[in-house]
Structure formats: C-alpha cells, structure tokens
Amino acid sequence: MKASEPGVIERSVQLLKLMATSGRRGLALTELANATALAHSTVHRLLQQLIQERLVVQRETGKRYILGQLTFELGLAAATSFDLRERCRAAMQYLAEELGDTVYLSVRSGIESVCQAREEGPSPIRVNTLSIGSRRPLGLGAGGLAILSYLPPCEFEEVLTQVAPSAQAESGLTEDQLRNAVEITRRQGYAFIRNRVTLGVTAVGVPIFDSLDRPIAAISIAAIDERMRPERLSLLVVNLQQQSRKIASSLSGGPEKHN
Numbered sequence: 001m002k003a004s005e006p007g008v009i010e011r012s013v014q015l016l017k018l019m020a021t022s023g024r025r026g027l028a029l030t031e032l033a034n035a036t037a038l039a040h041s042t043v044h045r046l047l048q049q050l051i052q053e054r055l056v057v058q059r060e061t062g063k064r065y066i067l068g069q070l071t072f073e074l075g076l077a078a079a080t081s082f083d084l085r086e087r088c089r090a091a092m093q094y095l096a097e098e099l100g101d102t103v104y105l106s107v108r109s110g111i112e113s114v115c116q117a118r119e120e121g122p123s124p125i126r127v128n129t130l131s132i133g134s135r136r137p138l139g140l141g142a143g144g145l146a147i148l149s150y151l152p153p154c155e156f157e158e159v160l161t162q163v164a165p166s167a168q169a170e171s172g173l174t175e176d177q178l179r180n181a182v183e184i185t186r187r188q189g190y191a192f193i194r195n196r197v198t199l200g201v202t203a204v205g206v207p208i209f210d211s212l213d214r215p216i217a218a219i220s221i222a223a224i225d226e227r228m229r230p231e232r233l234s235l236l237v238v239n240l241q242q243q244s245r246k247i248a249s250s251l252s253g254g255p256e257k258h259n
Contacts, residue, residue: 011038012046016055017112019067021134026064084208084217085117087250091243092219096121099236101223104130106143106205108216111162112136113144116217129198129222137166139178142205143218145191149182150207150215156182171196190237191218194225202228206240211252219244 014036019027027035033043047065050056054070088105095103096119105117115130130141138148138159151159160182164175173181173196185191194202205220221236228236 008046011036011042012050012055015043015046015050016067016071017135019056019065020114022066024066026059026062026066028062028064032065084247088117088208088217088219088247089119091247092117092119095119095219095221095239095243099221099239101221101227102129104141104143104205104220104222106130106141106147106218106220108138108147109135111138111159113138113141113147113218115143123223123227125224125227129201129203137163137170139163139167139181140171140173140196142191142193142203142220142222145181145185145193146205146207146218146220147215149185149191150209152214190240191220192233194228200225204228204233204236204240206237206244208244208251209248219247 015032018032018035029040029043029047032038032047033040036043038046047056047058051058051068054068056065057068058065084105084107092103092105100121100123102121102123103119104115106113107116108114112135115132115134118130118132130136136144138144148156148159148163160175160179164178167173167178168175181191181193189206191205192202193204201222202225203220203222205218207215208217208219210216219240221240
C-alpha cells in the first residue's frame with residue numbers, strides 16, 4: 001500500500017475493524033462500502049491491496065471478505081505486550097463457576113471496546129451477547145460503559161463526542177442519555193445495562209485499572225433478566241469488583257486499588 005496516499009491507512013484500518021466484527025461469515029463489498037460511506041471502487045481497491053498483503057481474504061463462497069492470515073500472525077506477535085487474557089483467565093473462570101453466568105473481558109481500543117475473552121458458566125440458560133473479537137463503541141455494552149465512565153475528565157469529553165453518533169445509530173442512545181448512564185455508573189461504582197443491546201438480557205460490568213489508574217479493560221457478566229434481580233445483583237457486583245482489584249494488583253505488582 002502507498003502510505004503517501006491521503007487517508008489510505010485510515011480507510012484500510014476502518015475496513016479491517018469492520019471485518020473483525022463479522023467473524024467467519026465476513027462482509028460483502030457493498031456492506032463495507034455502506035458502513036464506511038466510501039465509494040465501491042475505493043473499497044474494492046483497498047481490499048485488493050489488503051489481500052496482496054495477506055491482511056484480507058476473499059471467501060470463494062459468497063465472495064465475502066474476512067481477515068487474512070497475517071492479521072492472526074501479527075496478533076500473536078503483539079500478544080505478549082497487549083493480551084490481558086492470561087492475567088484475567090483465573091478470575092473469569094472463578095466468576096463463571098461461582099456465579100454460573102457468562103463472563104466477558106472487554107479491552108479498550110481507542111473509542112471502542114473489544115471482546116477479548118469469554119467464560120461460560122454452568123447455568124442452563126446461557127447468554128452469548130458478544131463474540132470474541134467483536135467491537136462496540138465505548139458506552140454501549142456493560143464493559144464499554146464501565147471503561148468510558150472512568151476515563152479522565154478531559155479524555156472523557158473528547159471520547160464521548162466521538163462515540164455519541166455511533167451509539168445513537170446502533171442503539172438509539174442520545175448523547176444526553178449516554179452521559180446520564182455514565183453519571184449513574186460513577187455513582188454506583190458499576191455499569192448496569194438492561195435490554196439495551198439485546199432484549200431480555202441484563203449485563204453488569206466493572207473497569208480494570210492499570211498501574212497509572214487508567215481504565216484499560218472491563219469484566220462483565222450477562223444473563224437473562226430473570227437472573228438479574230436486585231438481590232442477586234449486589235452479589236455479582238461484589239464478586240466482579242473483588243476480581244477486578246486482583247487483576248489490577250497483578251498488573252501493577254502493588255497493593256489493590258479501588259476498594
């Protein structure tokens with residue numbers, strides 16, 4: 001790819017992010033063009049360049065585009081620096097087994113949250129609202145809302161302005177409603193979402209802080225509404241916060257924070 005061409009890197013990354021949310025099914029050229037508001041010819045040209053670099057593959061069935069082998073190889077190379085899964089695995093397994101429901105690890109990526117891991121509990125009614133690798137604007141899911149709510153004030157305003165249009169387009173959530181959700185999250189100490197992303201599903205999440213006290217990720221639990229009654233919610237929150245502190249302590253090598 002010619003890095004000197006205006007916008008080519010940004011547009012290519014935009015396409016890769018969209019394909020990261022589509023899983024094995026992939027996306028058609030028309031879907032990519034509509035999502036990016038780019039001309040079909042521009043999207044086609046960028047896709048061909050990405051295919052040459054092994055970052056994208058075009059499936060023979062349906063002619064849809066998916067992430068290529070090189071993205072997997074690059075992910076493996078970066079895992080030692082950015083992968084929180086190993087640090088969070090024990091905590092997530094404990095939560096899933098102890099509480100019975102599905103536990104998610106969401107990691108911040110710019111103005112988005114990325115689902116990096118999932119642990120399913122023994123509950124006979126399982127909720128899988130997020131696929132590993134899927135992305136959402138910060139603020140939509142419980143994990144993303146937990147991260148957004150604890151950003152430093154100056155950064156929060158900048159991020160909120162950027163995510164508000166996507167939040168409204170994807171869930172009908174206005175900027176004022178999103179800001180109100182953040183205020184409630186800060187006051188309660190956890191993010192709570194009911195029927196916002198998936199009907200009949202409630203989720204609760206708490207942030208994970210790094211050694212500089214920045215929210216870099218979140219762990220959340222999702223279950224059907226009937227399993228998220230007020231008396232049980234307090235139990236979930238206490239367990240999530242305890243495990244979040246343990247993870248943060250392991251990352252910083254110091255005492256636990258955010259008691």
